[in-house]
Amino acid sequence: MAAAAVRRRRRQQGSALRNADPQGERSGRLWAVCFVAAAVVALSGGLLAWSSRSAEDGVAEVLARRGETLLDKFVEVPCSGDYDGYRRFEGCTPRRCGRGVSDAVITREEAERIRRIAERGLSLGGSDGGASILDLHSGALSLGKQFVNLYRYFGDKIQDIFTEEDFALYRDVRQRIQQKIAEAFGISSSSMYLTKPTFFSRINSTEAKTTHDEYWHPHIDKETYGSFDYTSLLYLSDYAEDFGGGRFVFMDAGSNKTVEPQAGRVSFFTSGSENLHRVEKVHWGTRYAITISFTCNPDHGIGDPVLM
Numbered sequence: 270m271a272a273a274a275v276r277r278r279r280r281q282q283g284s285a286l287r288n289a290d291p292q293g294e295r296s297g298r299l300w301a302v303c304f305v306a307a308a309v310v311a312l313s314g315g316l317l318a319w320s321s322r323s324a325e326d327g328v329a330e331v332l333a334r335r336g337e338t339l340l341d342k343f344v345e346v347p348c349s350g351d352y353d354g355y356r357r358f359e360g361c362t363p364r365r366c367g368r369g370v371s372d373a374v375i376t377r378e379e380a381e382r383i384r385r386i387a388e389r390g391l392s393l394g395g396s397d398g399g400a401s402i403l404d405l406h407s408g409a410l411s412l413g414k415q416f417v418n419l420y421r422y423f424g425d426k427i428q429d430i431f432t433e434e435d436f437a438l439y440r441d442v443r444q445r446i447q448q449k450i451a452e453a454f455g456i457s458s459s460s461m462y463l464t465k466p467t468f469f470s471r472i473n474s475t476e477a478k479t480t481h482d483e484y485w486h487p488h489i490d491k492e493t494y495g496s497f498d499y500t501s502l503l504y505l506s507d508y509a510e511d512f513g514g515g516r517f518v519f520m521d522a523g524s525n526k527t528v529e530p531q532a533g534r535v536s537f538f539t540s541g542s543e544n545l546h547r548v549e550k551v552h553w554g555t556r557y558a559i560t561i562s563f564t565c566n567p568d569h570g571i572g573d574p575v576l577m
């Protein structure tokens with residue numbers, strides 16, 4: 270099920286890329302910038318380096334920098350009309366949209382413990398390409414060029430891999446993030462439901478082998494996953510320390526905003542097209558994160574993972 274969802278997601282990410290990221294146009298612009306700069310001659314080497322870098326990644330502003338500790342950062346953005354295409358749940362469906370980042374919800378120590386759960390689970394499988402997922406809810410685990418069900422595959426042995434304490438921590442972290450989102454958007458936490466897919470991701474610089482490995486395409490979570498109303502990301506490793514590249518980018522018209530991952534940093538946002546985003550390719554090292562997603566529709570709610 271989750272594998273199918275991930276496949277659907279990847280397909281949709283592909284079309285999101287075609288619509289939202291005209292790579293050819295962008296590199297053409299870069300080339301033109303360089304040509305003019307060379308012809309004029311007067312431009313300094315420093316300016317050239319700056320213009321080619323910003324044209325390449327489109328970065329204009331850092332929303333959350335690695336190394337700083339953000340108490341609460343919230344930026345409101347106008348809601349897209351995306352929610353109108355779905356059943357409305359008053360008191361939950363976004364009327365106020367935006368994005369927030371907090372380093373004060375989950376401690377670095379908690380993030381490190383959660384990361385060890387991810388490492389343990391993912392060490393049982395892993396994609397041949399650069400992006401592996403582990404979904405503790407459905408059991409989906411990347412293996413080679415496909416997915417297996419961890420619970421089916423390992424049966425009772427799963428209790429040698431994960432403990433009740435692991436799952437209790439996972440649940441507690443999820444609850445605190447849910448409360449943070451509710452508080453930021455002025456809704457009741459009990460009106461939101463965890464939804465699927467909610468999963469760990471492990472990304473390295475290995476070349477993609479299938480479309481499942483192509484995590485870098487610009488996309489809109491609500492379009493990709495349907496049930497999402499609020500998306501959150503808990504980062505489990507540090508940008509520039511554990512991996513290079515791999516920043517999260519909100520793709521706003523004319524000015525992108527980046528979030529630099531660091532262990533314990535929570536980023537959250539409404540899932541509609543007001544928050545088109547992408548993840549930069551990871552150039553070195555390994556990046557760990559969890560995507561924790563919420564819906565307002567109780568029919569799309571899922572439970573916390575349980576040790577079977």
Ligand SMILES: O=C(O)CCC(=O)C(=O)O
Pocket residue numbers: 470490502516517546547548558560
């Ligand atoms: O890991 C990230 O920073 C973002 C992942 C993402 O966009 C997603 O899972 O939909």
Ligand SMILES: [Fe+2]
Pocket residue numbers: 488489490546
């Ligand atoms: Fe996303």
